[in-house]
Amino acid sequence: MDFLDQFTITTLRASTPIILAAVAGLFSIRAGIFHLGIEGLMLAGAFAAVAAGTASGSVWIGLLVAIAVCLILSVLYWVVIDRLKADAVIAGLGLTALCVGGTAFAMQVIFGRRGQMGSEVRLPRPVTGPQEGILGYVSELTIITWATPILILLAWIVLRRSRLGLQIAAVGDYPYGAEASGVNQSMVRLKALLITGFGCAIAGTQLAVGDVAGFSENMTNGRGFFALAAVLFGGFSAVYTALAGLFFGFADAFGIAMQLFDQSGLPTQFVLMAPFVLTIIIVTISGAVKKKRGTS
Amino acid sequence: MDFMHRALSAIFPVIAAFILAAALFALTGYDLYEVTAGVIEGAITGYGSFWSTLRWAMPLLLIALGVMFALRAAEFNIGGQGQMMIGGLGCVAVALLVPGPAWLVMPLAVLTGMLFGTLWSLLPGILKIRYGADEVILTLMLNFIAVLFVSWVTTGPLKDPAVRGESASTPKVDEALRLSGGDGMSWALLIMLVVAALVAWLIAERTKTGLQMRFVGEAEKAARWQGINVDRLKLISYALAGLFAGLAGAFEVLGPNGRLVTGATPTIGFTAIVVTIVGLSRVPGIVFAALLFGGLQAAVLFLPIVSDLPSSGLKILEGIIAILVTAELIRRRRAG
Numbered sequence: 210m211d212f213l214d215q216f217t218i219t220t221l222r223a224s225t226p227i228i229l230a231a232v233a234g235l236f237s238i239r240a241g242i243f244h245l246g247i248e249g250l251m252l253a254g255a256f257a258a259v260a261a262g263t264a265s266g267s268v269w270i271g272l273l274v275a276i277a278v279c280l281i282l283s284v285l286y287w288v289v290i291d292r293l294k295a296d297a298v299i300a301g302l303g304l305t306a307l308c309v310g311g312t313a314f315a316m317q318v319i320f321g322r323r324g325q326m327g328s329e330v331r332l333p334r335p336v337t338g339p340q341e342g343i344l345g346y347v348s349e350l351t352i353i354t355w356a357t358p359i360l361i362l363l364a365w366i367v368l369r370r371s372r373l374g375l376q377i378a379a380v381g382d383y384p385y386g387a388e389a390s391g392v393n394q395s396m397v398r399l400k401a402l403l404i405t406g407f408g409c410a411i412a413g414t415q416l417a418v419g420d421v422a423g424f425s426e427n428m429t430n431g432r433g434f435f436a437l438a439a440v441l442f443g444g445f446s447a448v449y450t451a452l453a454g455l456f457f458g459f460a461d462a463f464g465i466a467m468q469l470f471d472q473s474g475l476p477t478q479f480v481l482m483a484p485f486v487l488t489i490i491i492v493t494i495s496g497a498v499k500k501k502r503g504t505s
Numbered sequence: 506m507d508f509m510h511r512a513l514s515a516i517f518p519v520i521a522a523f524i525l526a527a528a529l530f531a532l533t534g535y536d537l538y539e540v541t542a543g544v545i546e547g548a549i550t551g552y553g554s555f556w557s558t559l560r561w562a563m564p565l566l567l568i569a570l571g572v573m574f575a576l577r578a579a580e581f582n583i584g585g586q587g588q589m590m591i592g593g594l595g596c597v598a599v600a601l602l603v604p605g606p607a608w609l610v611m612p613l614a615v616l617t618g619m620l621f622g623t624l625w626s627l628l629p630g631i632l633k634i635r636y637g638a639d640e641v642i643l644t645l646m647l648n649f650i651a652v653l654f655v656s657w658v659t660t661g662p663l664k665d666p667a668v669r670g671e672s673a674s675t676p677k678v679d680e681a682l683r684l685s686g687g688d689g690m691s692w693a694l695l696i697m698l699v700v701a702a703l704v705a706w707l708i709a710e711r712t713k714t715g716l717q718m719r720f721v722g723e724a725e726k727a728a729r730w731q732g733i734n735v736d737r738l739k740l741i742s743y744a745l746a747g748l749f750a751g752l753a754g755a756f757e758v759l760g761p762n763g764r765l766v767t768g769a770t771p772t773i774g775f776t777a778i779v780v781t782i783v784g785l786s787r788v789p790g791i792v793f794a795a796l797l798f799g800g801l802q803a804a805v806l807f808l809p810i811v812s813d814l815p816s817s818g819l820k821i822l823e824g825i826i827a828i829l830v831t832a833e834l835i836r837r838r839r840a841g
Contacts, residue, residue, distance in 0.1 A: 295829070310824055437642075
């Protein structure tokens with residue numbers, strides 16, 4: 210593989226989990242929940258996929274268990290923030306902390322391993338493309354990466370063209386108006402959170418059994434927070450959110466390439482900072498625009 | 506009655522979390538007696554244990570005192586982590602680069618740490634107040650930027666030349682500038698912590714600014730109608746949050762660490778927010794909560810000696826407390 214192939218594959222690898230988590234997180238944020246538990250859900254999904262996949266010998270059972278675990282945790286989060294009226298930000302950070310501790314704990318209790326463990330199973334790579342040439346990288350892509358554009362399209366359809374999508378937007382933008390017109394806010398929030406949990410499970414599975422084939426403590430390493438930044442960056446559209454996630458992956462690949470072929474002397478840290486700085490600028494501009502319109 | 510209700514609603518989640526965690530440990534086959542004894546020995550009764558508890562309570566207490574002002578003004582400043590790191594950066598830069606007698610350089614280094622922390626916090630404060638940008642995102646992003654920036658400084662301009670390879674730390678600061686030894690605590694630090702807590706209490710409870718800040722947080726519109734300069738008070742809350750977090754960073758550098766290390770305490774900013782809320786956003790409560798969480802941290806480091814319970818077990822406990830701590834506790838906040 211030449212440099213361009215390597216760069217493309219690194220970008221796609223790095224961005225797939227972020228894109229999936231971001232598009233999934235979009236549902237919660239659209240419903241007015243600033244879901245800082247995404248980071249933890251991804252991590253829980255990653256561990257569940259490795260654990261169940263290794264125990265059963267099937268990557269699909271791993272994926273299903275990951276989805277089940279993330280859905281259960283999402284219901285738990287919903288109970289705490291909706292039924293018990295807890296602060297969504299604090300409880301979300303707590304959920305992430307619980308998952309960081311819980312996955313490390315479970316790894317030690319169930320498998321007797323500290324720090325990291327390998328996975329016996331990996332996601333299939335369905336396309337066996339040419340080994341050489343400009344499209345050499347396609348045979349490296351997992352089935353989840355191939356499915357990602359379809360999932361983005363589905364998310365876009367649900368958000369823009371379905372009843373649920375309209376209800377989610379209504380609950381997020383005008384909670385009282387939504388309630389007055391007969392929308393059950395609690396149920397809409399639950400559905401949004403479940404979709405987010407589902408997407409985080411797939412993102413975590415891709416992370417753990419897609420490329421690296423293993424789980425290590427805190428392996429998400431902030432990707433869930435990057436995903437949230439991508440949502441804000443993407444201005445509440447599924448497609449732009451996905452593009453923002455791709456940009457994060459690109460920045461990641463760019464950082465790695467800089468480390469390998471450093472010519473200019475620009476430190477990689479500054480390259481990696483770019484998405485965060487851009488997010489700050491975007492959030493500030495969108496805040497200023499809202500303020501001017503008097504809607505904030 | 507109201508105070509009792511609030512105190513109970515803060516203590517209950519902590520107790521519930523302990524029970525849930527204990528049940529989890531018992532179900533997974535750990536000896537609860539052994540674990541409990543280990544936690545108590547590691548946090549309180551063991552040799553040097555309480556000193557260690559104080560060492561870990563120190564940054565939590567300082568950051569939490571800052572978060573207290575932010576929460577009182579209803580500003581959700583979750584940037585304590587970054588403010589602390591940037592504060593540590595300012596402090597270590599002065600300690601390493603400015604020549605002069607220790608009695609002059611040491612206070613200058615601490616003040617620079619406080620100043621850097623303040624500026625790092627004022628940045629999102631200004632963007633929030635002037636442009637209405639969401640402060641949760643801003644401070645979260647600034648945490649990442651601070652981590653990357655410190656990572657650059659510790660592997661680049663201020664890299665320890667004595668260590669080969671990808672070392673992520675600055676050289677040690679001069680011994681004469683240190684506020685404590687490697688065990689992390691000293692009477693000097695302890696006295697300064699008490700002074701910091703007293704100052705925070707005075708500002709919060711005995712100054713016009715502190716009391717108005719709370720008024721702003723509880724009823725912003727009413728405060729505006731009263732002619733209070735809301736924006737100014739909110740900005741002060743950001744400055745104070747950064748000031749205390751910067752102080753925490755400076756104390757980490759001149760105290761236990763003796764240098765600036767990348768990724769030494771990755772989740773301390775988050776724990777400090779939980780400390781603030783468990784402490785009911787009041788100084789005495791925050792002191793108790795900081796000791797509780799500091800004790801847990803000390804116990805985490807001690808536990809492997811006496812029990813096979815992994816340290817992640819106590820992270821679970823912390824997570825459960827955070828999930829439950831605001832439940833049913835009426836601190837309404839944010840929607841999108």
